Amino acid sequence: MRKIFLIGYMGAGKTTIGKQLASAFGLQFIDLDLFIENRYHKKVSELFAEKGENGFREIEKKALHEVSEFEDVVISTGGGTPCFFDNMQVMNAIGQTVYLKIPPEELAARLIKNSHKGSRPLLNNKTDEEIKQYVRDNLALRELFYNQSTEIFEAGNLELADTFALLVKKLTLIFAK
Numbered sequence: 001m002r003k004i005f006l007i008g009y010m011g012a013g014k015t016t017i018g019k020q021l022a023s024a025f026g027l028q029f030i031d032l033d034l035f036i037e038n039r040y041h042k043k044v045s046e047l048f049a050e051k052g053e054n055g056f057r058e059i060e061k062k063a064l065h066e067v068s069e070f071e072d073v074v075i076s077t078g079g080g081t082p083c084f085f086d087n088m089q090v091m092n093a094i095g096q097t098v099y100l101k102i103p104p105e106e107l108a109a110r111l112i113k114n115s116h117k118g119s120r121p122l123l124n125n126k127t128d129e130e131i132k133q134y135v136r137d138n139l140a141l142r143e144l145f146y147n148q149s150t151e152i153f154e155a156g157n158l159e160l161a162d163t164f165a166l167l168v169k170k171l172t173l174i175f176a177k
Helices: 014-025 032-040 044-067 087-094 104-113 128-146 160-176
Strands: 003-007 028-031 073-076 096-101 151-154
Touching (some): 003 014, 014 028, 014 073, 014 160, 028 032, 044 087, 087 096, 104 128, 151 160
Parallel strands (some): 003 073, 028 073
8 A cells, every 4th residue: 555645846746747656656646636626626726716725725634634545646735735734744644755856946937937827826916036036935934844754855957757767766665665
C-alpha cells in the first residue's frame, strides 16, 4: 500500500510530475484540486470567491482526509494544503510526502508565463512585480510546512524529463527499503 503526496508551491509541477509518477509505479493519480472541483461541481476559484480562503481550506481538509483513505495512489496537493490544520501531519503519518522545491524566482517566472487569470485565486489582480514579491513572501511562510516533508526534492533548474527521471530513481530506492 503506497501513498505519495506531492507538495510544493503553485507552479512547481506537482500535477505533471504526479501523473508521470503514478504511471511509472502503476498507481492511481489524484489531483486534490480537481477532486474538489468534481465533488462540488465548481472551480477552486469559484469556491474561493464564494466561501473565502478559510471556507475553501475546510473543504480542502475534508477532501484530503477522504483521498488519504485510498491505497496505491499519488496525490498532488494544492500549494496551501500542507499549511493548514493538521494536514502535513496527516500526510506524513500515512505516506511519503515529497516537497518539489523550486526557487521563488523560478516559480514566479512560471506563474507569470503560464498565468491563466482567475485560475489562481491568490494571484488575481496582481502585476508581474506583485506576483514576484508575493511568491517570495508566501513561499517563505509555507516552507515552514513544506520542509516537514519526508523527502525534499530540489527540482529547480531541471528540465521536466530530468526532474521526473531523478525523482523516480529516488522514490524507487525509498520503496525498496
